Amino acid sequence: MGDFPLPRIKDFIRRVTPFDTLGEDELSAVVARMEIAYFPRGEVIIRAGGPPATDLAIIQSGSVKVTLPEMDGGEILVDIRGEGETFGAVSLLQGSQALFEVTAREDVIAFLLPAAKFRELVDRNPAFKRHFSFSLARNLQAVQRNPATWFATGHQGESLGLDAQLARSLVGELMTTQVLTCTPDTPVREAARQMTRRRVGSVVVCGAEGRALGILTDTDLRARVLAGGADPEAPVGEVMSRPVRTIHPKAFAFEAMLEMIRHRVHHLAVGEGGRLLGVISDHDLRVVTGAAPVGLVRDLDKIHSPDELELVHQRLDPVLEMLLRLGGSAQYMLDLASEFNDRLTTKILELTELEMESQGLGRAPATYAWLALGSAGRREQALRTCQMNGLVYDDLPPERREAGARWFLTLGARAVERLALAGFPLCAEGQLASQPAWCQDRSGWARALEDLIAERGVCVMPQAGPLFDFRAVGGSDGFAAFLRQRVTKVLETNRQFLARLARLLPYSRAPLGFLRDYVVDKSGEYQARLDLKQSGLTPLVHGVRVLALEQGLAATSTLERLEALARRGVVSDTFAGDLREAFSFITLMRIARHLEARAAGLEPDAQVVPASLSPVQRKMLKDSFAIINELQDLLARRHQDQQVA
Amino acid sequence: MAESFQNGGLRLYLARARNRWLRFRLRGRDLDPRALANLGALDNLRLDEPARTHRFVVLDLETTGLDPNKDRVVSVGAFRVVGGRVRLGEVFSELCNPGRDIPVESIKVHAIVPDMIHQARPAWEVFLDFLGFLGHDILVAHYAPFDVYFMNRVMKGQFGFPLQNLVLDTVELCRTLLLKPDPYGVYLDFKKCGLDALAELFAVEVPERHTALGDALATALIFQRFMQKLESQGRGSLREMIKLGGMAA
Known part of the structure; x- marks a missing residue:
């Protein structure tokens, strides 16, 4: 067919990543395969555990929330998608039952691209492959209000062999199911013999009810028995590593990787509901990635x-x-x-x-x-x-x-x-x-x-x-x-200092009135760019710091300080939660901007152009700044009182 | 409205009776295949199945003016709705040559200037093609009597009988679903059922308003809302939809 008769629909699709990489004719062909659907607010569009999506959806108007249902009936908010963003790709590409639940937050009009055509694009077009395997990865972390959308474009120059494969593989698929187990009173020598015979690098030490108590690995044998001088006849229970870190079989391989790095271990037990199903080692991950994480x-x-x-x-x-x-x-x-x-x-x-x-x-x-x-x-x-x-x-x-x-x-x-x-x-x-x-x-x-x-x-x-x-x-x-x-x-005897420290804040007061394409600074100037560090992180961190100093807290990290402040009732739990989210959101955004700049070979800075953000991102950024301003107001009030007194 | 049937089933029953009578009258005649095809338009409708499971074609016409007696069609646009979704790949869009000057007033509305329609075919040819596109699907239009009038002029001229397809009117759906009951037919708030008003009410962004295709899409998106609204009230069957939105006779 020739040109698509409604140019504005085509223009809309053209602006959606990665459809922007399609040529004119291809774009027309893709649009011609689409359907427009309407989902009323509250409708569950894709049900977790249900059949996979049959189409890739591109939101024309409205927004959806992507959630992960929890056993106890609650849910974890994974992402919010708005205009020009897509959903349904994960279950479509995986073809298994849907992992995430997608619900319309408002009335949604979406363009739907049938599965067959979408898979064809992913297979044929490297930009589609990259984008969707990447968004797959970012989807798979059930992180509260995950603004990982920021990472959508920062994936050029991936040369480390750690790609969609890692993102897509489940721990359950990579783990060793032939787990060697022993009781804690087994002598170390006996355990080592078993490991050698079965040619495995670890033995899981289980208690009477089959619960994993610890793990004995090659490294333990080397460090604690050979080099550390422990008795080879000693019971395994004395030499094993404890506790054994457990991961769910449905977790994704890269989550296992992060977990290993975090705790600096080479093995994780794979279990579900207290039952041991297998073991995953960094060697298993290396099979997928070509690089060992703990490396x-x-x-x-x-x-x-x-x-x-x-x-x-x-x-x-x-x-x-x-x-x-x-x-x-x-x-x-x-x-x-x-x-x-x-x-x-x-x-x-x-x-x-x-x-x-x-x-x-x-x-x-x-x-x-x-x-x-x-x-x-x-x-x-x-x-x-x-x-x-x-x-x-x-x-x-x-x-x-x-x-x-x-x-x-x-x-x-x-x-x-x-x-x-x-x-x-x-x-x-x-x-x-x-x-x-x-x-x-x-x-x-x-x-x-x-x-x-x-x-x-x-x-x-x-x-x-x-x-x-x-x-x-x-x-x-x-x-x-x-x-x-x-x-x-010293601070206890000198409250004046804290008051002055608190007053440093207004100099870096967060801009609030940014609407549409530009930022209106509170000082009245028009700014095309927004500095996430100057206007966002610095005032937030500083405000929390002043409160922490006032309370004599030992913690130095902003999130820990907030937690302690909430525990002491200095700020309400809700407010601490809001600040926490604002901090996390701006931090992630800043990291993403940085990586993006690096990938593009530019000098990294903390600046964003509000016009380049999606409406949802802008809204969240705006909410974050509003919270920061609230913090500043709280400090100002607190220290004004103190000065009068 | 006095003549509107309270029962969608009765409405379809009468339409089918007329259709049978027509077939009886035309039996043995050597009909144009397109005419023959149209005679079967009501055969596969299932009243108690959800409306969503049926196929619809949403039509919009641009004309030289609003008087069906003297004005002519300048463009025809239509979308197909299947499974409650508007198919962007199944589009009918064609300009018609009205065989006369286009009044300046209407040019202002639809921006079709005489040069553009010089090459176009006459409306009746376009309509016969559209009939092929329509097939046995249910026809939906905003203020359907207007569009059906133009179609029937061609149908009667070419085949000797009117369009047999079931017709739904989004204005009727609006009146019965959104407006307060109006037993005397006064329609004081008739404006609320205009295409612009409904588009605004449902926050439907109309990509190319005042082109036949753009308005057809707007109508299709509005129709989608009505379908959903009926479903949410537990009235998603075709029977209910005919009852509430069947074109006024």
Whole structure:
């Protein structure tokens, strides 16, 4: 047939990713196969557990929610889809029963593309294949209000072999069902013999009722028996790893991968309702991916010389980025990244110490801790943003004080340099362990923080905030706990400081009135772009920080602080929940923007163009900013009262 | 309305009786195959099955004006609705040559200028093609008597009998489903059943308003809503739909 007679329908479809990659004739042919359907609000369009979708639906108007029903009758909100977005692809491509429930949130008019034509497009057109295998992956995480739509376009240059296959495979399909089990009183030697005979890398240790108590793996045998010196005749129960991490057979392979990385284990038990069904190991995953997940962390352990650190930047960053892309909740991503960053920092310190010793500078003259400040201190440094850190060590007797300070300053300077090499740039005006002011003994740090609160000394007010997010990396947390105590005590006697700190907020008040294609800043200026960090994260994080300082909380991460604040009744549970969602949403969006920019070879920034967002995304962003403004109002009220008093 | 039957079954029964009489009258004649096909239009309707399981063709005409006696058709547009869904690939869309000047007033509405219809075929030829597209499906139109009048002029001229298909009118559906009962036929709020008003009410975005095809699509989307509305009231059968939306005789 010739041109489609209703050009505006075609224009609409043309703007939908990935239909935008189709040629004119092909687009006409696709549109001619479509049907328009109407779903009234509340109608369940695809029922979880029911037959798979028969069409791919493109929403013309209205919105749907994608949910995952839970056993107890509740549901987990996975996603909200609006105009120009699609649904039905997952069950269509999988062809098995539908996993997600799709319900019309409002009256929905949708264009439906029949399954046969859709599959043909996916098979023939690489853009379709990429887009839908990707959206498959992002669908498969039942994450609350998952704004993973952000990841839809950031998938170019995937060269790591970890693709749709991984996203599509279920743990149940990859696991080993021939599980070797034994009781906890079996001697280790006997268990090892069984493992060798059955040629498996693990044995699951089960209690009387068949529940998995722990797992004994090759690694345990090597580390605890051969190297650790445990008695080979000892019962397995004493040597096994415990508890064994369990994953559901319907979970997706990449979820197993994240779980392994997170807990740094190589094996997961696969179970359902307390019943052991199989075991999945990183070897099983390697079959699918060609790369072992735990390898990410292991590669780091393998670095033996500071020169290899540059490799981290080049080789491991893409892996980390890919994991972020596969993603999950904001919390998950931040945890994953900080775990990795912490290990990197520890590794750098370890190598530098060895190097200094070999150069005749001697060992560390006192115990010390590396203090992560700012986003690293909050465990929120998912991206390679600039470093901010300090070093604190035990007080030394006067005669050794000067030499000690020199030693630690050298350590600090080298570590900072190496972190930079590994991809963390130096801030223009940040605190660094290479500067004498931030490389001090305990008393020095305590004095510095007191000065800060009394507003004398080196650090001026606007930069003070991130300093309070200090956290010790590696080693003992005693230093951080000591300093936290001091800060809390000093703040108790100086409420004025908190009031002033709180007042820093209005400078970065979130823009609220952004409508349609532009942003109206509260100051009245028109802005075409919106800075997620400046206008979103910074005020939120700062507001929560002020409340946390006021309460003397030990937690530094924003989400943990919020939880503690809600527990103490400083903020209501609902408000804490809203803030949590706003934080997660903006964080995910920022990570996505960053990855997108990287994939496109651009300099990453935190800016979004509101006009480029879907209506649902804009709405959620707007809601998030409204919540942040509410937080600022709350702080303003709180500290106004205090000043009057 | 006084003459509207309260029972959809009776309505179809009478239509079928007329159809049988017509077939009896025409038996043994050498009919045009298209005419013969149209005589079977009522054979496969199942009154107590859901309306959704039937096939519909939603028609819209653009004309040189609103007076059926002197105005002519300039374009015909139609969509098929199957299983309650509008099929974008089954479209009938053609301009007609009205054989006379197009009044400026109507050009303002549908933007069809004389040059465009110069090459077009006369309306009766287009209608006979449309008859093939329609087949045995139920015809739906917004204010159906208007469209049916034009079709019947061709039908009677060519075959000697009127269109046999069952006809539903979205204006009737609007009156019976959305407006308050109006036993005296005053229709004070008749405007509420206009195509624009209904499109706005249902938030239906009309892609190309005032083209035959665009208006046919709008009508189809509105018809979709009425079908859903009836289903939600437990009145989804064809019988109910004929009762509430059958074209006024």
